[in-house]
């Protein structure tokens with residue numbers, strides 16, 4: 001299904017006067033409303049192709065009705081999101097869950113919906129049907145060179161798909177590691193992984209980036225070969241200038257200071273991109289901003305400060321992607337909420353009075369520094385987001401319109417209630 005322009009205009013018309021009142025009030029209170037709105041219009045967040053169905057856990061999966069049963073339908077779903085919020089203008093594709101039958105047709109379909117291809121993702125964390133060798137004991141780190149070669153070849157194949165679709169980065173997340181002490185020689189595992197990554201790196205087109213994603217634990221519970229940002233940074237540094245660290249918010253040990261990690265990676269020019277989600281305990285993959293929106297704000301504070309210090313373009317110089325799983329919500333509503341939460345945190349970070357904050361820091365005025373941060377965090381910036389959507393032709397209230405138009409019901413009538421999406 002497609003949402004028509006008139007349906008959006010009708011929805012916006014009903015809400016317009018209330019929106020304008022709120023926007024005017026907020027614009028009177030902050031100095032840079034127009035500038036923030038422009039930045040919000042440019043800021044796009046990629047939707048992962050694996051997150052459009054109702055996800056599951058290792059205990060089970062409860063598929064939802066009207067799930068996309070093909071890559072074409074997933075693109076259509078992301079197109080619906082983008083029509084509603086004009087902030088989800090990119091797809092992050094997973095291979096082999098979402099192999100295009102025709103690169104040309106998929107690229108054209110995405111373009112029709114105004115979508116680009118962000119980082120492509122490889123998968124050597126599970127065995128696929130008809131796969132020759134198993135990844136049970138790792139992929140790029142494996143003791144058997146043939147298994148390593150199979151995993152290298154897969155990554156190079158993923159780059160080829162990405163190239164054909166107009167992507168310019170690959171995210172490599174490895175589940176490699178060990179479950180028990182003594183199982184693995186850490187140094188050899190690191191070196192084998194590095195040698196494998198070097199072969200993949202050599203296959204990167206000149207304008208491409210490689211994102212090395214780390215994760216503290218799971219599925220391996222004693223060691224992960226790319227277990228934290230230090231290890232990822234080590235790989236990225238040894239690989240070369242096209243390799244970067246990717247931060248997935250759920251991939252840290254509890255209470256890790258992610259904003260400090262972000263700040264230092266930016267300082268070193270080695271932050272490549274983000275996988276947004278939220279969590280209370282581990283890699284919970286919950287809706288962005290649903291558990292700890294203050295942490296998300298503090299991360300964006302460092303992102304804005306660090307990117308500005310390096311004259312980086314907020315919207316294009318890092319990869320912004322969601323990596324979440326939806327067990328109890330409609331995936332499309334969940335994704336709309338995640339995109340909104342990311343942009344709220346971004347807008348609040350843009351509100352911070354940098355000069356004042358710097359002055360407070362230089363004077364050891366700790367209370368003042370906190371006041372400045374929290375003044376921004378406690379500002380309701382949602383009218384700025386709504387205005388950015390209005391200006392780009394999207395809906396003032398995307399979830400409200402999603403429900404008013406009975407989008408899910410229509411998808412069920414088109415696809416049936418039993419369609420199951422590939423993915424998490």
Ligand SMILES: [Mn+2]
Nearest residue numbers: 213248275323
């Ligand atoms: Mn991730």
